[in-house]
Amino acid sequence: MHTRVPHVPHSSIANTAPKNVDNSTCQYIYYIQRNNVTRYNVERSYRLEMNNMDMPNLGRFSDPSILILASLAGGTKHGYAIMEDIETFAGMRPGPGTLYGAIARLEEYGLIESLPSEERRHPYRLTAAGITFLREQLSSLETFAAMGLRRLANI
């Protein structure tokens, strides 16, 4: 959605903008502040851009992401607990780089959210969007598995 941004004086937000940010950027920020463009709208439009079907494109992180979402479906957990839980139910342990690459994406797409930190650890939980996404993913996996089993039964 393209919206004409009204002209505003640079000085209106110049006190908060870094020196090398030009007037048009300040106008964007001003526009967002004035028109109450919420974080939800930004995230939503971003997600829409990532995938026309409103499904986040998780790339090579899609498998670990589903495992993390499935782990969090059992309750809130922090990073290490997610790692251990996945090892228990999936028989594989995601590496720390993969785990946090996937967590960062899931958080970015609004599928999980972090809770206030416990010492140094942030517990995570599923959001409503995360529950919907996981349900859709698991349903399609269920359909796929049922089809595979039906075909196997005919062999």
Added chain:
Amino acid sequence: MSIEKYLLHLYPRTWRARYEEELLAVLESCPLSFPDTIDMLLGAFDAHLHPYLGTRGMPLQERIIHMLRALRRSLITLFCAYIGFVLAGMAFQKLTEYEDFVAAAQAHSLVGTSFTLVVIGSVLALLAILAGGLPIAFAVVKDALATKCIGRLLLLAVPLLAFAALLGTIQVVGHTFASQLPQAVGATIFFGTLLAAAVVSTASVSIAVTRSKISDKLLRFAILPSAIATISMLCMLLATIFWGLSLQSAVPQLFAGNDGIMGSSTSGTWLGIIAAMTISTAAAVVSLIRGIAARSVQYSIE
């Protein structure tokens, strides 16, 4: 400092601000194995490719500025990669200017076609860099004049001064002292000056762009020419590889000769050019992906 902290320092600052402490807590709970180390390295690379990761908690205004900075840095890195590629291309041009190579290109269609592709790619890449870079250069000049910042104008004048220094070196080494200096010494001075001029010029232009106010529209527009330049670089790299392979197949004695830069072997010079072009192209591809990621997030706010 532990290996875990070293590895975490490879991640972008924004990402670390959000996840460093909790990832350290995870790493303290389980000993870091070799596969985990590789996984962390890949994770750091991925975090650099996607500058929006870890920015969710930022205020919206700060987030936009962060993405603009990431976009600007990506464009500057891509410009530096292009200059590196140009230097490798100059070596390729020097290698192929001898009569034997010109004759080989005329006699063997594969050698000639691949050489022509390199020429077409270089023109396309130059036009793309000019299309994306000139509006930014004008914005830098405009901003420098508006803020009466003479230092930034001087930074933009550095490439001209460096070029003048290079011409002076050619005059001194190639003509005035040509008979007194051994050829190897003259060539070393020339290539050293050329390299220094390129590095100093690129650095000064990059600093000027970093310090100037540039419209986000210009930065976002520059992504398209950058993509064209990167694709051109990739095509030129492939054409240069193909040129060497077809030359080796068609005229093996020429490929096995010593017609390379400063009397080195032709094959060695070709391999050096390929290595330099590969590094430059890889840097350009990474910068382009990072720039597109930053642009997408920034653009979506509209």
